[in-house]
Amino acid sequence: MRTKLLRPDRSHRSNLSTESERTVNARRQILRTLATTTACAVLLGAPWTAAQAQGDYPAKPxxxxxxxxxxxxxxxxxxxxxxxxxxxxxxxxxxxxxxxxxxxxxxxxxxxxxxxxxxxxxxxxxxxxxxxxxxxxxxxxxxxxxxxxxxxxxQGNVLAVSNSLHVDNMKQLMELLRKNPGKYNYASVGVGTLSQLSMEAIKALTHSYVVQVPYASSPAAVMSVIQGDTQMVSLAPLAVMPQVEAGKMKVIAVSTAKRLPQLPNVPTFRESGVPLDGSAxxxxxxxxxxxxxxxxxxxxxxxxxxxxxxxxxxxxxxxxxxxxxxxxxxxxxxxxxxxxxxxxxxxxxxxxx
CATH class of the missing domain: 3.40.190.150 (Bordetella uptake gene, domain 1)
Structure with missing residues (x-):
């Protein structure tokens, strides 16, 4: 009696193969979709993050x-x-x-x-x-x-002078500078600041030479006048008035077009013969x-x-x-x-x- 060999069911194998292919294709499609979504997120993410950052601003000191x-x-x-x-x-x-x-x-x-x-x-x-x-x-x-x-x-500048100059007004200061070109120094807080430009206007009017000595800050410039390294300075009142009130300096003019309400007795540059007004x-x-x-x-x-x-x-x-x-x-x-x-x-x- 011969034993009958059973042959594999090829239709079953075919069905498995088809299902596997479908699974692989589905996975590939999912991966392609994810890749596309990720790419879009990368492209769109930067402006969204920047906008979000601006919306959250400031988020730190x-x-x-x-x-x-x-x-x-x-x-x-x-x-x-x-x-x-x-x-x-x-x-x-x-x-x-x-x-x-x-x-x-x-x-x-x-x-x-x-x-x-x-x-x-x-x-x-x-x-x-x-x-x-x-x-x-x-x-x-x-x-x-x-x-x-x-x-x-x-903030208007005030022109303050050393007590050692023995001048009480702009007219006296200008006369002193005319008679002594190059003898005196003025302090400033740097080239191009109103503290320099106001003094340069005075120099032009007196046809004299006054040496500029620049300092890194207004307190340092004021201290230079008190110590005698310079003899005059044009600075904001905040930097000058404490020393003036202490009797260590004297204010003779202000740079504003009108007198300062806080200093009604101090004349303007224009009132003192210097055609200049300006604000620091x-x-x-x-x-x-x-x-x-x-x-x-x-x-x-x-x-x-x-x-x-x-x-x-x-x-x-x-x-x-x-x-x-x-x-x-x-x-x-x-x-x-x-x-x-x-x-x-x-x-x-x-x-x-």
Whole structure:
């Protein structure tokens, strides 16, 4: 009796093969779908993350660079207004002093910082406007490398002299300089600042030579007059008046178009025969390229701070008049200042090495 061998059921094998192929194809389709989805996520993820980051801004402390030393008027402004603005932003604002080169070092540090809103700065006329005409190789362009946030405050300069000069007014000072060209020094907080430009105007009128001695901060400049290293200085009242009230210096004129309410008996430069008026102003800036939503948040916080009644009172007590506004207004003001001081700088031949 022969045993009948059973042959494999080929139809069953065929069915298994078909099912396996279907499973593999299905898996391949899933992988292709996942790959496509991942690619889209990569392409779309960057702008979404940036938008989310701006929406969450600020998520950490903000560094506010001051290009002058501690105790200077920009430093006082930064700490007073920055502290109030931090309450609106919900994050600390940490002040960093980076003095030197008439404000160029600190202002340049802001220009070169990452445009993410976590490094901003305050600065003044020289490094934001005048130094573009004075420095041959300025390491930044304030009109291209910085983004205005808001104008801060106006503050007129006062011209203070050493008691050793024995002068009581501008007329007497100018006569003394005419008779003694090159004998006296004046302190400044750097080339291109109002502290220099106001003295250069006096030099031009007296046809005399007075040596400029620049200092890294207004307190250092004031101390140089008291110690006798220099004999006169044109600075914001905040830096000068404590020493004047202590009897160590004497104020003879103010640079503003009108007399200061806090110093009604001190005449203006124009009243004293010097055709000049100007403000040692302060503004707030960020690196160029900082996203507009971040600039808008910073603007809103700093403007609110400078409109707070308590802050306004404190600023005015420091001889500062707040005038916050939009970034566009601040930019227009900077351009107007360049048009105003440019001819004076060129006529005086003011240059820095």
């Amino acid at each position: 903000i560094h506010l660079i001051v290009p002058f030393g501690a105790g200077s008027t920009p430093d006082v402004f930064a700490r007073l207004v920055g502290d109030q603005a931090s309450k609106t932003l919900g994050q600390p604002i940490v002040v960093e002093n980076r003095a030197g080169a008439g404000g160029n070092i600190g202002t340049g540090a802001v220009a070169k910082a990452a445009p993410d809103g976590y490094t901003i700065g305050v600065s003044i006329t020289g490094p934001l406007v005048n130094n573009t005409l004075i420095y041959k190789n300025l390491p930044y362009d304030p009109f291209k490398d910085l983004a205005p946030i808001t104008f801060g405050v106006h 102003w302060i503004g707030v800036v960020a690196p160029a390229g900082t996203p507009k939503p971040i600039i808008d948040k910073l603007n809103a916080a700093f403007v609110a701070a400078m409109r707070d009644p308590a802050i306004v009172s404190k600023l005015r007590a420091q001889y500062m008049e707040p005038e916050p506004g939009t970034p566009a207004q601040f930019e227009a003001f900077m351009k107007a200042e360049l048009a105003k001081w440019g001819p004076i700088i060129k006529r005086a031949g003011i240059k820095a090495d």
